[in-house]
Amino acid sequence: MKKIISIILSLALVISVAAIGGVNAAQPETASEILTECGGNCDVCPAIVVPGIGQSNVWLLDDNGDYVLDADGNRIGCFPGYFNIAKIVMKVLVPALLSLVTQSDLGLSTSLAEALAGAFYMNSSDFNGKAPDCVEVEKYPYSVAECSEYEKQQIYNNIPLQDYAKQVGEDHLYYFAYNSFGNNIDIVDELYAFIQKVKKETGHDKVNIVPISMGGTVANGLLDYYPEVVNDLNKVVYIVPALNGSTIVGDVMTKNIAFLDKDYLYNGFLEGLMDEEDARMIEVIARILPDELLVKALDTAVDKLLADVFSKNTNMWALLPQEYYEEASAELLSAPEYKKIKEQTDRYHIAQVNSNKNIQNLVDNGVQVFNIVDYDFPLYNIGNAWNADNADGVIQLSSTAMGVHSALVGETLPEDYVQQNTYCDDPTHNHISPDRVVDASTGLLPDTTFYFDGQAHEKTARNDVIIKLATELLATDNITDVYSTPDYPQFNYARDVRGLKNDRLPDAKNALATVAMSDADKAELEAAIAEGEMVLNRTAGEEGDVKAADDRLRAILVKIGVYEASAEEEPSTFFTNLSLWLYKHFGTNGFSEFPVTAANNLLAAISYFFNRILNIKLI
Ligand SMILES: [Zn+2]
């Protein structure tokens, strides 16, 4: 489900923030007094987080400017859209049933497109690239110290920098919220004003910024539209930044979409996004419609999203890799009504092309620039170029790692490959990853870029080592490059210690104190606890060490009767076999298109079975 959501997010990226209230240039005048305890005299510059896509709350407003509430009385979030299921079913149900019964497009594709328009209208910019009035960004125009408990929770949920705040003080932490579907240039303007405000109210003459994911595009704009900002910056700590956009967005904007290929849609596409058996079940169910009809409906939906959401949204354009810009802008922005948008996307395109040059300029002016990236996690297979580069699931590695060269996911650099040293001239440095996938010397900042193997983009903030590293970089000057300490090597691993830390270790310690067991079991339990704590506390990990420690604890907890042995269920392969059999014999055809043969009787029975399921669901 997570993956599906991230796909929807990726597909959904759209329009603009016109909420000009909040943190604008007019406001800082009143906040001229220094609000920090240090008065600006401590060694740590305040940090401003520039978060990623979907990491800011944006609320839907009605015509009176009041919050629109859902059936449970909660405010409605605008990201990535608002899916009012009841409304969508109402709209699509009748055309879908008619199309099903007649096996022809009796309004299915148009009603689907209309439903999508309804789900995304709040993210549809106008022809100036501005977001509609019906959205409000939840902003925090003050330090975390002045945030309410609710606001702190929102911020720390997105980036758990509590330890940083504890060390340095919450008055040295700021969160720059913005609309993911906002206007790129307006957001950059706001960030520049925000930096000036933070300087003023903390008393520090420089700040640290932390651009995360889409925040990397905002930083690109900042460095290019406001070159003088170099004097305001002490450190930049990039985390999985989309410096050259995402190939997924490039493929969507140029309609190089993998699932519009019939054969891939019925065999291969869904498997890349979810559990195979679930994917195969959907493939089988999809055959209740003729393949042409289904593909046409999807095609219409994509066109609608491109026209309403993507084409007019300058923040979406900022996620387009530069190599796609010429083709995509010619296709989507040629009509005269797009003139104002094209001026803005042209401007960002220059900032994106200048990204490495502007980052180098920071370094040359004494700003410390660090980069934390993930790799060896295949890009979600939305676009045809999903396997053209190594990636973290959402962004290709050359984008996050400033042009780095690497092998594809699952492959290694050729045996005779030698380190290129494009950006490193120290012959003693080995910048080839231990798994021989990445040549870090080919990325702009080989000595200050940290790589995490097998780490998925959207789980980056759950990797406690990444958060500890970011904290160390922001709160101290202990780390100046990847050689500063063996605790934070250049190449590290994906991990998520929550189960080990919050469940397994407490359960094991509790068992040690309360459960009667043999000496041998006790020795093993103690050893497993020791291993778990060692793994938990070290930051330079080994691949799979968290799972190994967790499994060891689990095994002994089962042995001494604290945990029940989990029954290993044979996973079902019914739909997998069925879908593959259908594909082999009938290609992508819907049930109604099958030839009348004995096989058809079997399939008619299956079809009837699914119709019943659908009926039950729909009524
Ligand atoms: Zn200070």
Ligand SMILES: [Zn+2]
């Ligand atoms: Zn080097």
